[in-house]
Amino acid sequence: MASEKKNAVSDVGAWAMNVISSVGIIMANKQVMSDKGYAFRFATTLTALHFAVTSLVGFVSAAAGYIPSKHVPFRDLFWFSLISNTSIVGMNLSLMLNSVGFYQIAKLSMIPVVCVLEWVLHSKTYTREVKTAVVVVVMGVGICTVTDVSVNLKGFLAAVVAIVSTSLQQIFIGSLQKKHNIGSFDLLSKTAPIQAASLLLLGPFVDYFLNGRNLLDYNLTTGAIFFIGLSCTLAVFCNISQYLCIGRFSAVSFQVLGHMKTVCVLMLGWLLFDSRLTVRNMLGMVVAVIGMVIYSWAVEVAKASTKLSSTTHIVKDDNFNDEDVSLLKNDIGLQNKTRDIELGK
Numbered sequence: 001m002a003s004e005k006k007n008a009v010s011d012v013g014a015w016a017m018n019v020i021s022s023v024g025i026i027m028a029n030k031q032v033m034s035d036k037g038y039a040f041r042f043a044t045t046l047t048a049l050h051f052a053v054t055s056l057v058g059f060v061s062a063a064a065g066y067i068p069s070k071h072v073p074f075r076d077l078f079w080f081s082l083i084s085n086t087s088i089v090g091m092n093l094s095l096m097l098n099s100v101g102f103y104q105i106a107k108l109s110m111i112p113v114v115c116v117l118e119w120v121l122h123s124k125t126y127t128r129e130v131k132t133a134v135v136v137v138v139m140g141v142g143i144c145t146v147t148d149v150s151v152n153l154k155g156f157l158a159a160v161v162a163i164v165s166t167s168l169q170q171i172f173i174g175s176l177q178k179k180h181n182i183g184s185f186d187l188l189s190k191t192a193p194i195q196a197a198s199l200l201l202l203g204p205f206v207d208y209f210l211n212g213r214n215l216l217d218y219n220l221t222t223g224a225i226f227f228i229g230l231s232c233t234l235a236v237f238c239n240i241s242q243y244l245c246i247g248r249f250s251a252v253s254f255q256v257l258g259h260m261k262t263v264c265v266l267m268l269g270w271l272l273f274d275s276r277l278t279v280r281n282m283l284g285m286v287v288a289v290i291g292m293v294i295y296s297w298a299v300e301v302a303k304a305s306t307k308l309s310s311t312t313h314i315v316k317d318d319n320f321n322d323e324d325v326s327l328l329k330n331d332i333g334l335q336n337k338t339r340d341i342e343l344g345k
Contacts (some may be wrong), residue, residue: 018241025234030118031227038224040214042207043092048199049228051192057236070182072190079177081194085171088199089206090162096210097155106159108138114167121171129298133291140288143280151241173243184243192239211260 031037032046040046095103111134118124126134177187188255204215 002328014241014244017237018245018261021234021237025231025238027082028227028231028234032308038221038227039215040218040220040224040228041211042203044089044199044206044226045215046231047088048196049205049232050239051199053197054188054236054239055192055196058185058192062189067185067189070180070186072180072182072187076176076180077191077194079190080169080172081198082189083172084195084275085167085198086201087162087165089202090158090165092206092210093158095160097152097158102155102159103195105251106163108142110163110167111128111138112114113163115168117164117167122200127301128296129301130295133142133295133298136291136294137288138291140284140286140291143284143287154190177243179207185240185246188239188243 029046032040033043058067062069094106098106115134117125173184173187176182177184180187208214
């Protein structure tokens with residue numbers, strides 16, 4: 001029980017760090033890139049700086065012995081970094097080529113895409129309650145965010161690339177951690193330098209294609225440097241918490257709970273930036289929160305059902321009566337406790 005409570009606290013802490021850092025970085029980036037702020041409209045280059053600072057933190061932490069370093073084949077790191085960079089560029093292109101409404105719909109479609117990909121790649125299935133909760137969350141966030149919807153071929157293709165690559169990235173984070181038995185920060189410290197180097201080379205060209213501005217022509221001010229530094233600092237916590245969360249939760253859970261950030265951003269935009277908050281926005285927020293509560297309940301029900309089926313599997317053998325099963329369970333529990341003490345876990 002103590003171990004379960006400790007894990008629950010760790011899960012809440014990881015998720016809280018992800019929500020706070022993600023919302024914070026959105027607010028910082030709004031100040032950095034908006035015309036009312038510092039008009040640093042170089043999103044891909046800014047992302048490269050995020051990964052560069054994350055790489056530096058990972059290098060210092062590894063050198064100081066704060067994180068254990070395990071070997072991961074370069075091929076796995078390269079393919080993961082390629083998919084991640086494709087996700088970043090694809091999202092930027094989708095935002096540029098599509099209307100805000102279609103861009104939001106594309107982001108919402110990530111949840112069913114992740115579900116399908118996990119079913120194809122890992123043969124994972126979902127209960128009816130989980131599927132219902134996902135639909136409710138998608139409806140709620142859609143009511144909040146989707147406005148005008150216009151589609152063009154280039155924008156549609158960019159959205160497809162962004163959705164598939166982002167979904168694969170979030171699935172691979174968890175699978176790589178399990179495959180190589182590697183910690184989230186250790187994996188991040190290995191992939192961040194590859195992403196930083198490649199994006200620093202490609203970023204200025206991608207940004208010039210997206211907005212027609214040359215990075216060398218931008219006039220850096222003290223205020224811009226401060227907010228870019230703040231954005232990079234928050235990005236470190238955001239990247240770490242993302243790896244932590246996907247290592248602890250599934251990619252679908254990360255997507256569903258991630259929409260809580262959308263609700264938070266809408267609320268903070270209304271409070272801090274005088275954004276308009278309509279009845280439709282508030283209704284969508286209520287529906288989305290209800291969907292998240294249902295999803296949390298559905299996941300717990302699925303976990304309880306799995307545990308029950310695994311513990312009652314022994315009863316299927318006719319050679320055991322109820323008393324034998326009870327004694328066997330107690331003996332297994334005692335063995336597990338002894339083994340944990342011996343291993344120091």
